[in-house]
Amino acid sequence: MSVLVLVEHESGVPRDASLSTVTAATKLGEVHALIAGSGAEAKQAADATAKIAGVAKVLLADNAGYAHMLAENVAPLVAGLAGGYDAVLFSATSVGKNVAPRVAAMLDVMQISDVLSIESADTFTRPIYAGNAIATVKSSDAKKVLTVRGTAFAKAAATGGSASVESVSGAGDAGLSSFVGAETSKSERPELTSAKVVVSGGRALGSSEDFHRVIDPLADKLGAAVGASRAAVDAGYAPNDYQVGQTGKIVAPELYVAIGISGAIQHLAGMKDSKTIVAINKDEDAPIFQVADLGLVGDLFQVVPELTAKL
Amino acid sequence: MKILVPVKRVIDYNVKPRVKMDGTGVDLTNVKMSMNPFDEIAVEEAIRLREKGAASEIVVVSVGPQKAQDTLRTALAMGADRAILILSEQEVEPLGVAKLLKAVMDEEQPGIVLLGKQAIDDDSNQTGQMLAALSGRPQGTFASKVEVKGDKVEVTREVDGGLETVSLTLPAIVTTDLRLNEPRYASLPNIMKAKTKPMATKSPADYGVDIAPRLTILKVEEPAKRQAGVKLGSVDELVAKIKDLGVVA
Numbered sequence: 371m372s373v374l375v376l377v378e379h380e381s382g383v384p385r386d387a388s389l390s391t392v393t394a395a396t397k398l399g400e401v402h403a404l405i406a407g408s409g410a411e412a413k414q415a416a417d418a419t420a421k422i423a424g425v426a427k428v429l430l431a432d433n434a435g436y437a438h439m440l441a442e443n444v445a446p447l448v449a450g451l452a453g454g455y456d457a458v459l460f461s462a463t464s465v466g467k468n469v470a471p472r473v474a475a476m477l478d479v480m481q482i483s484d485v486l487s488i489e490s491a492d493t494f495t496r497p498i499y500a501g502n503a504i505a506t507v508k509s510s511d512a513k514k515v516l517t518v519r520g521t522a523f524a525k526a527a528a529t530g531g532s533a534s535v536e537s538v539s540g541a542g543d544a545g546l547s548s549f550v551g552a553e554t555s556k557s558e559r560p561e562l563t564s565a566k567v568v569v570s571g572g573r574a575l576g577s578s579e580d581f582h583r584v585i586d587p588l589a590d591k592l593g594a595a596v597g598a599s600r601a602a603v604d605a606g607y608a609p610n611d612y613q614v615g616q617t618g619k620i621v622a623p624e625l626y627v628a629i630g631i632s633g634a635i636q637h638l639a640g641m642k643d644s645k646t647i648v649a650i651n652k653d654e655d656a657p658i659f660q661v662a663d664l665g666l667v668g669d670l671f672q673v674v675p676e677l678t679a680k681l
Numbered sequence: 682m683k684i685l686v687p688v689k690r691v692i693d694y695n696v697k698p699r700v701k702m703d704g705t706g707v708d709l710t711n712v713k714m715s716m717n718p719f720d721e722i723a724v725e726e727a728i729r730l731r732e733k734g735a736a737s738e739i740v741v742v743s744v745g746p747q748k749a750q751d752t753l754r755t756a757l758a759m760g761a762d763r764a765i766l767i768l769s770e771q772e773v774e775p776l777g778v779a780k781l782l783k784a785v786m787d788e789e790q791p792g793i794v795l796l797g798k799q800a801i802d803d804d805s806n807q808t809g810q811m812l813a814a815l816s817g818r819p820q821g822t823f824a825s826k827v828e829v830k831g832d833k834v835e836v837t838r839e840v841d842g843g844l845e846t847v848s849l850t851l852p853a854i855v856t857t858d859l860r861l862n863e864p865r866y867a868s869l870p871n872i873m874k875a876k877t878k879p880m881a882t883k884s885p886a887d888y889g890v891d892i893a894p895r896l897t898i899l900k901v902e903e904p905a906k907r908q909a910g911v912k913l914g915s916v917d918e919l920v921a922k923i924k925d926l927g928v929v930a
Binding site for chain 2: 438440441442445463464465467468469470471472473474475476478479480481482483484493497498499500501502503504505506507508509510511545546547548549550551552553554555563566567591592593600603604609610611616617619624625635642646647648654659660661662663664665666667668673676677680681
């Protein structure tokens with residue numbers, strides 16, 4: 371069995387989520403990685419991907435039309451290559467979630483989203499109802515199209531492999547869409563979905579200023595990524611890419627610190643697989659305490675600065 | 682320009698889903714059902730585009746059981762003009778729904794199809810993208826801002842790194858994210874008025890679409906439960922416990 375993985379990359383480096391997807395793919399068969407991109411960065415990413423343990427071959431599609439991973443351009447490329455594979459895997463990232471269903475529909479395949487485990491070549495588990503239930507599903511499609519939850523699979527080693535890099539070509543710009551611009555949060559902190567420690571703030575922070583004044587120093591002390599509940603993002607205390615939850619990012623760090631977060635099921639869906647959960651909340655009946663390993667009832671504006679100082 | 686808004690009837694956002702004892706699914710008997718929250722945002726956005734003069738007619742469509750007409754009535758009460766119910770008592774997978782919506786698109790010729798990025802029951806996040814593929818049109822997924830500019834629509838998308846803006850040639854498919862807008866409540870007069878708005882009932886066979894499922898659900902289980910841990914008495918205790926974890930330098 372052979373498997374095609376769309377490997378996402380940034381600044382010439384394969385993304386962590388893609389390393390996890392490679393691990394998932396190795397459970398199904400021989401792994402070929404597709405790098406779609408433009409110019410020197412794509413070439414660099416292809417060379418780096420060739421070193422990932424478990425990757426047997428790298429396909430490099432270098433075209434200006436793939437620079438921004440527009441689904442209209444990338445999906446026909448992937449669908450065109452899919453003929454030679456039994457399965458096509460994507461990461462459940464904003465890129466994967468955007469492109470994969472477009473590829474699946476082009477192939478007339480019913481995609482399986484957010485795969486948590488691979489039971490066999492045609493049977494997978496995935497979360498439904500905000501992770502309140504886990505479904506085991508069997509696909510009758512000849513070809514499988516999956517998106518893979520990064521936190522459910524270990525990252526493949528970034529070195530140790532020595533795959534060949536082969537150029538492939540696609541149609542490039544489909545002429546349906548164009549990239550206008552991006553506002554990306556620049557941060558020196560680790561990436562949220564792969565950080566070892568995550569410090570998240572909720573609505574109780576009360577304002578954007580207080581969110582940063584209270585949360586950031588603790589995150590700095592712990593070398594943590596910063597997350598937020600939906601309530602905090604909706605209120606404008608934190609940007610959208612901080613959101614942890616059912617429809618935001620899924621995280622499973624070694625340590626998750628929830629500050630002023632009550633623990634709505636949609637939030638728990640995004641973090642309950644964390645190894646150790648610490649909750650700080652002034653409401654002792656907050657649902658977050660039902661999943662927290664370590665809880666502290668108190669006023670976050672006193673407790674968190676004290677914690678930051680003493681760590 | 683016409684806007685087509687597909688909506689889904691799902692378990693209410695505030696209800697905690699319970700897995701059936703026999704492991705066949707989630708128990709929905711006597712559970713409150715509502716419009717999928719992301720679809721509600723899509724209906725609201727369509728109404729706002731009409732209020733701005735960018736759209737003339739809003740057609741809502743749902744694939745689901747007879748009771749999905751309640752969901753369509755809700756959309757009509759919010760301000761949609763007419764509704765189409767594609768009746769199916771069996772669950773239709775996203776690929777099947779996308780094929781049905783493609784057939785509706787062919788008939789209605791909308792300028793924009795606006796729908797939720799995912800339904801909160803199966804959490805698939807596929808239908809909009811699949812519809813875009815089947816219709817050969819561009820897609821603006823996870824939208825937090827939608828602006829019609831001539832024969833194009835500019836969509837600001839919520840992506841992993843922040844926000845990204847793309848320009849799509851109409852007709853286009855747009856899927857909504859949480860922060861696109863806050864949906865209005867239907868007023869009582871509008872709820873009354875919605876009862877007289879037109880609603881057509883169709884079947885998948887009317888569109889010649891095969892909705893046979895491709896996936897079999899072998900079982901549905903509760904996830905492993907976390908045990909509540911300990912509540913600590915002081916910050917000092919918490920500091921000691923965190924240091925014990927060994928994740929902090």
